[in-house]
Amino acid sequence: MTNSEPKIVAFCCHYCAFAAADLAGVLRLKYPPNVHIIRLPCTGKLDTLYILKAFEAGADGVIVAGCLEGGCHFISGNLRAKKRVLAVKGLLARIGIAPERLEFFNLSSAQGDRFAQIAREMTERIKSLSSSVLTPLPEGKG
Amino acid sequence: MIVADQKPIEEILQMLEPYRKVLFLGCQTCVAVCMAGGEKEVGLLAAAVRLARKHQGRPIEIVEGAVKRQCDDEFNEPWAKTIEQQEAVLSLACGVGVNKLSERFDVPILPALNTKFFGEVERQGVWAEVCAGCGNCILHLTGGICPIARCAKNLLNGPCGGVRADGTCEVAQNGSRPCAWVMIYERLGKLNQRQNLENIFGAKDWSSDRHGGPRKRIREDMLLEG
Amino acid sequence: MSELKHGAVAVVGGGIGGIQATLDLADSGFYVYLIEEGPAIGGRMAQLDKTFPTNDCAMCMLSPKLVEVGRHPNVQIITLASVEALEGQPGNFRITLRQRPRYVDITRCIACGRCIASCVYQDAKFPSEFDVGLGKRKPIYIPFPQAVPLAAVVDPQTCIFFKSGRCPQNCLQACERGALDFTQTERLFSLDVGAVILAPGFEPYDARLVGEYGFGRYANVLTAPQFERLLSASGPTMGKVLRPSDGKAPKKVAFIHCVGSRDLRHQSYCSAVCCMYATKEAIVAKEHDHAIEPTIFYIDLRAYGKGFESLVKRAREEHGVRYVRSMISQIIEIPETKNLLIRYRDDSGSVREEEFDLVVLAVGMRPSTKGQELARKLSIELNQHSFAQTSVFSPVMSTREGVFVTGAFTGPKDIPETVIQASAAAAAVAALLAPARGTRTQAKQYPEELVPDGSPRIGVFVCHCGSNIAGVVDVKAVAEYAKTLPGVVHAENVLYTCSQDNLKHMKDVIREKKLNRVVVASCTPRNLAALFQDTIREAGLNKFLFEMVNIREQCSWVHSDQPERATEKAKSLVRMGVAKARELKPLSVQSVRVAPAALVLGGGLSGMVAALTLADSGFETHLVEKSSELWRDLQELVCIPEGEDVQGLRAKLLRTVRTHPQIRVHTNTTVKEISGFVGNFSSVLRGPQGEERIQHGVVIVATEAYEHKPNEYLYGADARVLTQRELGRALTEGPRVRAKTIVMIQCVERNEKRPYCSRICCAEAIKNALALLQQDPNRQIYVLYREMISYSFLEDLYRRARDSGVIFIHHDEQSLPVVRKENEQIVVTVRDTRLRQEVLIKPDLVVLSTGVVPDPYNEELSRLLKVPLDAQGFFVEAHIKLRPVDCTSHGIFLCGGSHAPGTIPELIAKAQAAAGRAAIILSKGQLEAGGIVASVDQEKCTACLTCLRECPFGAVFINEQGLAEIEAVKCQGCGICAADCPAKAIQLGQFEDIQELRMLEELFHPERMSAV
């Protein structure tokens, strides 16, 4: 790859976070291109497995973004997701991956700027972590 | 149902230390229901182990699967070929499954779970031990509430002096568990069977429990051979 | 009662208002003739580049609507037509049309442009109407790329054949489809319709008439509509801002407000939109060319709508747009440079001069000649400004029964107001013609669905979106790259994927190449996925064999600073989309019955109007009011306009609502619970008689906004300090006001926390001031203001107040007035920006314009309905421009102050619009269910009950086999169960694990990325 910016996956719920990401575009805000959005109907659909798979696929960070609390289009999806993310954070810590690489956010569809800010912040946050965390130690190649 | 708990990931990683090619095999019955070893957990655990091993620089190849019930050979049989190609199998079943696989296959079968007890679902995410499997049931006398399993001291003639004023057990921290005998008392009251309490239970014959060694049950009429 | 009513409607005018009214009616069971003077629908909005306040791309919003109208089975578009006469009565009209010949058969024309290329005129030399004269066209032309109908048209005024009869007519030969037909003649014909909606729109004020600005004489003085075309990617300069005189990029650009407006020599009223569009154009210009330094010369900055304030703030703070409050006395062209010298009087009164490279005139709106002619032919009355005459209480009704008017025909207004009025007019028509609903319409027919067999054959369409995407992302490279991906058998880049010609092309490709899955990489799926899904369905594919990749909002627009990486990202996104597409499966859809009732929350003016509109359309309506009475307090909810009998309106409304057989009024009632979803809500009302469960298909939130009670300016501490409403009440109900000297303070406590303009306070203050003067002409009245928001016809009222001696003192936002007490005397001081000094007034009465705040009950409703509020506590609409009364959640609609403050006619129109939008759902009777729902693999389910416990909608049940099963109709498709099932027995359609995981696997795939 031509750039060394951290690769980030953002799981966004259709109704709020994804819409906020759209709004960020409409407002022509800027954030690093390495943030890739995957649309879910609701963060309630976020299988904990997806997070681990994202890291396996080479992500340096994972954003899970759903509606504001109380604002989930499906009532409780974001509450479930928040707990799942918390559990995976615990697991990550125990397998040597900084839990800061994973974060859950609540935002409304009107918060385009917040989305861009989150994308920038997570990029910065992950840059500041030791970059070797996910790369295999040299002798283990192959 | 059998309630089990996943072992700490550190322990699992340690068990898997020598191996590079492993089958993670879940069980879709009890341990799926108690969210310790069903197909979902297999996927998660496998991903976590792969990540950890990659991070250690010692990647591991994992085949993932789950069978309906690991305590039956027939369900495991379709996996035979796969199992034989592995350096080891990590079983996400209860101990029964681990034993079963071990009897059948010549590969190391490793337990991913700590099998704990027979339990009920108190509410989603909470499982409680309510039966001890002692082999000699007296629930008809105790209003359906098992003193062996639910009294910390397995008392047959409770309660002990440790019951707190609020009806909780002295053994459990900060009143987190009700005294089984208080429950029995109240339940019998509701059923109008308080007179049951007048019977003093004699000393319990523990021979039916696992203190007498591993148990077996046979139902002659269902035997297919002979 | 059984008089004949026609189930068809004539909508005259194909701008955004006419389009909205058309779609609303066509979707709710009426056949619509959409009659347009020009060769294509789209109106003024089609010519806009961006729209305020979100700077959304106008064409992106409009184009799908154009396409929808063009494809709608219940709409017939009649272009180049004008209305000649209207006979008959409401319900049973006969409308006579005159249709000019197009000389092109639109059913044959494929808009290939060969005729245009072959025209004897080698170069386009006639001013293009669409590009407001800045671009050129030939005598035969296609109005604009997204035009509907998309076909060429011959202009007989410029065509040599018609002018001289001697032309080789190359075009005839060039057309391979034989679409040209020079024998066509004018046609006169009549149609039977039940009602008519007039939406002829406006005309920009002719800047030539404002001689001092030199438009038409000075090359570098443009009108705002012209400048808009310069900004447009599809405009004459492809979005580059260039000076007409020398084609150079200008640096200093001046925008001059109120050209032709607020001026007795021209139009006395305020055109209501210029302040905002000029701000928008200034920002967009800056975005297009960073070197541009925009300056806005304005009189009052009227940022009174939702989100306007923050746009102006952004313009100032982020884009460095300079605002100068001033009167322009003259513009002089400097002959050598063609630069323009602006002479103006600034705030302090001193005259200054400044040189600019380009001047843009923010011309106002004037009533269109078409509209005036229409009015004459249809005998409807016009007001003193020659806009359609309406009344405060019937904002979309003309003076002729059965003829409705909407949009800028009724007065200057912006797009959302136009859309609201259009929906309101459609609702009024639907109510009038309720018995005839469905008599003229037919359901859309689709071909048999093909069963996808064999391996995936994916088609990928990568959109340029004009320059929106292609300006940043190398779309060609993305399309080429897509071709290399497994499963892809077709990939191409397209100028506008959503254009009608491309949709047709897509269908052809699907058939020709036997595609069984389609990926579109363009804008957000939130807007257009349905359109593409319908298109592939028309080609025989199940509509779920479709995946949309967002490379605009989530790529080109946010990464325009890094085009290469944006291209890489677009490739990744396409790769993921294709990976998902490979795993897509067809999903089935069933119909569900709609509960034919409505729940209206809030029994104020808006709630009552909404309930009546719905009830008149034939739907049972529950009107729920938490207090003991409907519209309890006359003055609490609304600002009473001058001279209108609001008391009478209230009495009439109360009477009709109370006695309407279709309305059930629930006072003293709150909502305890709302469950379900569009078409099938189930709510528990808690009232004096206990709890009651009702079933309804739609919800209308109609809470009102209330006057804010301030903490400042001695309010509450001194009886001589009142709010405007309190003064209004005293003026109508007594006790008599005795004060001689009165100070009114505007925008009280309008601050960061409450930044929005309440829209009504200025008019209220002016009205009260005039009433005070009427009682006693010797009074001294001072109005201290930041901006006077007397938009549209309210400007006349403002002028009357000034002429009557009310003194208006402008102060800065930074130097607010101070009110204090000196020995029982109230003293007000303020720094007057014009005088540049402190002014001291000793009034007997201080009146505070405090603005309005939303009902605090909104918070609870927001929770119950699961729909968001904005930071100020107003409900958020689905789309600020085009879906102003829809909520983000389907089946929920907004009106009243729940959504934004408004005047009585605005509130009434909004309530009618919300009711009309809701009635569309109710009139359908059936909605589609299924599709994206969860289902349980019975083989895998271990009956752990997790899903049963978790489903927020109670969609899971345990079947006879003792296993979990999901009721498709109830399932909302959240996927909570699928994510938590420990046996992985549940999959959610369109979001199956395999689909998601494949996307993740492909996400960062360096090998594939470098492969191209």
Ligand code: SF4
């Ligand atoms: S969660 Fe899964 S296993 Fe449990 S009942 Fe539902 S479908 Fe069956």
Ligand code: SF4
């Ligand atoms: S996806 Fe599952 S949890 Fe969500 S509504 Fe459907 S059945 Fe209920």
Ligand code: FES
């Ligand atoms: S819909 Fe956004 S989190 Fe559930």
